[in-house]
Amino acid sequence: MASDEVKVIGAWASPFVMRPRIALNLKSVSYEFLQETFGSKSELLLKSNPVHKKIPVLIHADKPVCESNIIVEYVDETWSTSGPSMLPSNPYDRAIARFWAAYIDEKWFPSLKSILQAEGEEEKKAVLAQVEEGTALLEKAFIDCSKGKPFFNGEHVGYLDIAFGCFLGWLRVTELAAGHKVLDEAKTPSLSKWAEQFCNDPAVKPVMPDTATLAEFAKKIFAKPAA
Amino acid sequence: MADEVILLDYWLSMFGMRARIALEEKNIKFDYREQDLFNKSQILIEMNPVHKKIPVLIHNGKPVCESLIVVEYIDETWPGENQLLSSDPYQRAQAKFWADFIDKKVPGPTRLIWAGKGEEQEAGKKEFIEVLKTLESELGDKTYFGGETFGFVDIAFIGFCSWFDAYEKLANFSIEAECPKLIAWADRCLKRESVAKSLPDSEKITKYIPELKKRLGIE
Numbered sequence: 001m002a003s004d005e006v007k008v009i010g011a012w013a014s015p016f017v018m019r020p021r022i023a024l025n026l027k028s029v030s031y032e033f034l035q036e037t038f039g040s041k042s043e044l045l046l047k048s049n050p051v052h053k054k055i056p057v058l059i060h061a062d063k064p065v066c067e068s069n070i071i072v073e074y075v076d077e078t079w080s081t082s083g084p085s086m087l088p089s090n091p092y093d094r095a096i097a098r099f100w101a102a103y104i105d106e107k108w109f110p111s112l113k114s115i116l117q118a119e120g121e122e123e124k125k126a127v128l129a130q131v132e133e134g135t136a137l138l139e140k141a142f143i144d145c146s147k148g149k150p151f152f153n154g155e156h157v158g159y160l161d162i163a164f165g166c167f168l169g170w171l172r173v174t175e176l177a178a179g180h181k182v183l184d185e186a187k188t189p190s191l192s193k194w195a196e197q198f199c200n201d202p203a204v205k206p207v208m209p210d211t212a213t214l215a216e217f218a219k220k221i222f223a224k225p226a227a
Numbered sequence: 228m229a230d231e232v233i234l235l236d237y238w239l240s241m242f243g244m245r246a247r248i249a250l251e252e253k254n255i256k257f258d259y260r261e262q263d264l265f266n267k268s269q270i271l272i273e274m275n276p277v278h279k280k281i282p283v284l285i286h287n288g289k290p291v292c293e294s295l296i297v298v299e300y301i302d303e304t305w306p307g308e309n310q311l312l313s314s315d316p317y318q319r320a321q322a323k324f325w326a327d328f329i330d331k332k333v334p335g336p337t338r339l340i341w342a343g344k345g346e347e348q349e350a351g352k353k354e355f356i357e358v359l360k361t362l363e364s365e366l367g368d369k370t371y372f373g374g375e376t377f378g379f380v381d382i383a384f385i386g387f388c389s390w391f392d393a394y395e396k397l398a399n400f401s402i403e404a405e406c407p408k409l410i411a412w413a414d415r416c417l418k419r420e421s422v423a424k425s426l427p428d429s430e431k432i433t434k435y436i437p438e439l440k441k442r443l444g445i446e
Contacts, residue, residue, distance in 0.1 A: 051328060051361065065320045067327055077316035091303040095291045102293055103277060137277065 006031035007059040009045050011038065013217050015109075015166040017056040018207050019068040020075060022162050023086065025203035027079040038221075069101055072159055086158040093145070097152065100141050101163035108134040109167055112182075115174050116222055124178060131182055138164065139188045146190075150197050157201050165198040172211045173218050232257040233285040235271050237264055239432050239439075241386030242294040244425050246282040248382050249301040251421035252309040265442055295326050298382055312379045322373060325365060326383035332358045333387055340398045341390070341436055342445050352398040356405050363406045370415065381416055385426070388413040392429035393436055 006024065008031050010017030024031050036042055041053055048057045048064035058065040058074065065074045076086040087094050111130045118124040145152045145160065152160040168183075175181050185192045199208055234250065234257050236243035250257050262271055262281050274283045274290035284291040284300065291300045302311040312319050336358065339351025362384065366372055372380035391402050391413075403410040416422045440446075 060317075063317060065317070065324075067324055070320050070323045070327065073323070074316050074320040077319065091300055092286070092289055092291070094303065095296050095300040098296045098299070099291075099293055102296065 004061055005059075007034055008032070009034045009036060009042070009048065009057040009059070010055045011036050012209055013214060014055060015170055016068040018166040018204075019162050020056050020058050020071040021207045022157070022166070022203050023072045023075040025206065026084075026086065026157060027075060027082045029075070029079055029082070069105070069159070069163055072162055076159070084156040084158075086153060086162070088153070088158075096141075096145060097158070097160040100138070100145075100152075101160055103134075104138070104164050104167070108138070112167065112171065112174055115178055116218065128178060128180060128182070132187070135182055135188055135191070139191050142190050142194060146194070151194065157198065157203060161194075161198055165195070165204065168195055168199060169209050169211060169214050170218075173215045176211070176215060177218070230255075231285075231287050234259050235262050235268075235274065235281050235283040235285070236260070237262050237281050238427055239389075239435065240281060241390065243282040244386030244389065245294040245382050246284055246297045246301070247425035248385070248421045249298045249311060251424050252311065252377075252382075253301060253305040254308060255301070255305060295323075295330065295383060298379065302379075310376075310378070311382065313373065318373065322379040325362075325372060325380045329362070329380075329383045329387075332361075333384075337387065337390065337394060340394045342440060342443070344446075348398055352394075352400060355394070356400075359402065359406045359409055363409045366408060366412055368408075371412070377416065377419060381412075385413065385416045385422055388416075389426040389429050390432055393433040396433055397436070 006029055008017070008020055008024070010021070010033065012035065021031075021033070034042075034044065036045060036055055045055065045057060046053055048059060049055075049066045052066065054066070056066075056068055056071060058071045060074075060078070065071050072086065087097055108131070111127055111134060115124060115127050115131065118127050142152055146154065149155050151157050152164070157165075171182060175183075181187075183191055183195055198204055232250070232255055234243075234246055236246065236259060238261060247259070260270075262268060264281070267279055271281065271283065272279055274285055275281075275292045278292065280292070282292075282294055282297055284297045286300075286304070291297050298311060312322055333355070336351040336354035339347050340355060343351055369375075371377050372384075394400075395402060417426070
């Protein structure tokens with residue numbers, strides 16, 4: 001029956017699109033994945049997200065939900081009886097998880113992105129330093145949030161794991177391009193271990209693109225036109 | 228044991244106003260501490276080391292930062308009175324979407340209006356009007372953004388309304404002429420005690436703008 005159908009409009013390379021897909025996998029909810037063609041926007045996307053015209057969009061029973069972290073919370077709340085909760089139950093811990101997810105989107109990821117777009121060694125160095133500062137903060141946040149457990153959310157992958165972990169593919173691509181590791185056992189021991197466990201989680205593995213494929217794609221989209 | 232609730236805030240911050248309104252809606256007694264953003268206090272730097280910004284809610288010694296996160300925290304911690312977010316997952320997602328839209332689309336253009344001049348200011352005004360029209364269209368004929376009850380999206384936006392007088396005078400336009408339904412909504416919100424108590428007088432803000440620009444080093 002159409003009324004319960006779940007669709008996700010997205011693209012395989014987008015870390016933001018990975019977020020709802022991981023969430024749906026965690027809740028064992030099957031969905032139809034509608035891939036957008038790179039460089040163009042489908043009628044359905046424009047109709048479902050007229051305000052931002054961006055992916056991901058979750059369509060549940062014909063009703064669209066937009067903005068990746070908002071979609072993750074929606075999935076958690078809608079299929080609340082299926083699988084563990086993606087956010088802590090305590091309001092303070094929830095506020096902390098939301099704080100770091102916002103930090104990642106507003107500060108950390110933009111600085112990561114700008115490494116790939118940096119011109120010249122000086123600029124690259126400066127941006128790398130910024131990213132590492134942020135990653136050091138997240139290493140501490142992980143220790144505080146996880147309280148000795150494998151994930152930010154404790155025993156199981158949750159909202160903040162998804163908010164941060166979705167960028168691991170692009171992080172690896174950036175590290176290769178910059179010739180510099182941001183996440184490693186020496187600098188960020190806890191996050192290194194977390195990253196491995198996150199990527200191996202059955203809800204994550206099917207949707208995390210492999211680094212080589214992503215690197216090829218990055219070359220294409222960041223290619224500078226011939227002088 | 229009584230709760231200790233402190234709010235680090237700045238009188239004309241539309242983000243700080245969100246926290247004030249939420250606390251008032253829940254009838255929570257709190258210690259309002261005005262901050263000097265040009266000479267940040269030890270407590271602000273300690274409680275929000277990452278951003279060093281207001282508002283910061285300190286509940287029994289533990290800080291909560293980022294205004295919308297503070298509002299949601301208040302709603303979850305004191306669930307009894309005046310629910311600010313719906314219990315329905317779809318309605319909640321819609322409310323969060325529009326609050327996020329406000330955060331993404333309003334500060335940029337409005338800053339160009341009050342801090343910019345000439346072409347920059349004009350561009351800010353044009354963009355702001357478009358954003359207002361989108362919000363007005365979303366409001367439609369509802370009493371509040373969420374329907375019949377005052378809630379999350381109303382709280383997210385109403386603080387900006389205290390700056391309307393400043394925007395209108397600086398960029399020479401009438402928001403009521405562009406978006407009458409939005410002004411009617413703002414008037415309804417201002418009738419609520421929580422909002423009336425939390426918003427500064429618009430004229431006071433308008434008068435303060437030159438001083439604010441001076442302190443920020445803007446011509």
